Amino acid sequence: MNKVPLTIVGAEALQKELHQLKSVDRPTIIKAIATAREHGDLKENAEYHAAREQQSFAEGRIADIEGKLSNAEIIDVTKMPKTGKVIFGVTVDLCNEETGEEVTYRIVGEDEADIKAGMVSVTSPLARAMIGKEEGDIAAVQAPSGVIEYEILSVKYI
Numbered sequence: 001m002n003k004v005p006l007t008i009v010g011a012e013a014l015q016k017e018l019h020q021l022k023s024v025d026r027p028t029i030i031k032a033i034a035t036a037r038e039h040g041d042l043k044e045n046a047e048y049h050a051a052r053e054q055q056s057f058a059e060g061r062i063a064d065i066e067g068k069l070s071n072a073e074i075i076d077v078t079k080m081p082k083t084g085k086v087i088f089g090v091t092v093d094l095c096n097e098e099t100g101e102e103v104t105y106r107i108v109g110e111d112e113a114d115i116k117a118g119m120v121s122v123t124s125p126l127a128r129a130m131i132g133k134e135e136g137d138i139a140a141v142q143a144p145s146g147v148i149e150y151e152i153l154s155v156k157y158i
Contacts, residue, residue, distance in 0.1 A: 003073035005088050005122060010112035011074045018065045021058055029055045068111060082157050086130040088122050093153040094130075097138065102153065107131075126150075 006014075029051055036048035077089030086092055091106045105120045107130070113121035120127050129139040130152065139150045 002071070004068065004071050004109060004111075006068075006072040006074050006109040007089050007106075007112060008074060008076050010109055011069065011072060014065050014069055014072075014111070018062065018069070021062050021065070025058050026055075026062075029058060072109075077157050080157060084134045084155055086133050086152065086155055088131075089157075091156040091158055092130060093156075094139070094150040095153055097149040097151055 032051040033048065033055065036042075036045055036051050039045055039047065042048050075089050077087070080087065080089070086107070088107055088109075091104060093102065093104050095102050103118075105118050105126070107122050107127045108119045110121045110123055113119055113124070122128075122131075125143070126139070126141050129141045130150075133139055133152055135152055135155055137152050139152060141148045141150065
C-alpha cells in the first residue's frame with residue numbers, strides 16, 4: 001500500500017483522537033450497552049440499538065485511524081532542506097494576480113485539509129499547481145470559473 005503523507009500536527013491529532021476513542025468512548029459505550037441489556041427485550045430496546053450503533057461507528061473510526069497511521073509517512077518540514085521550493089508541509093503566502101488578495105495556505109495531507117483554517121490538501125488543484133515552484137513564480141490553478149493565477153510571495157518551512 002502507498003504511504004500517505006502526514007504532518008506531525010496531523011499525526012498527533014489522529015493519535016489523540018484514537019486515544020480518546022479507545023480509552024474514553026469505547027468503555028462508555030460498553031457500559032451503555034450493558035445497561036440497555038438489563039432493561040429486557042432487545043428487539044424493542046431503542047437504548048440498546050443506539051448504543052450498538054455508536055459502538056459500530058466508534059470501532060469503524062478506530063480501524064480507520066489505525067489504518068491511516070500505519071500507512072502514514074510523517075513529514076517534519078522543519079527538518080527539510082530549505083531550498084525555497086514549495087513542498088509538502090510548507091506554508092505559502094500567495095497573491096491573487098487579478099484581485100490582489102493575499103492568502104496563506106499550508107500544504108497538508110488529505111485528512112488534515114481544512115480550507116477555512118488555511119490548510120489545503122496536497123492533492124488539491126491549488127497545491128498541485130504550487131508544488132515545485134519558488135518565491136516569485138506564478139501558480140496557475142484551473143478553477144470552475146477559469147484559470148486563477150497566484151504569485152508565490154513566500155515559502156516558509158515552519
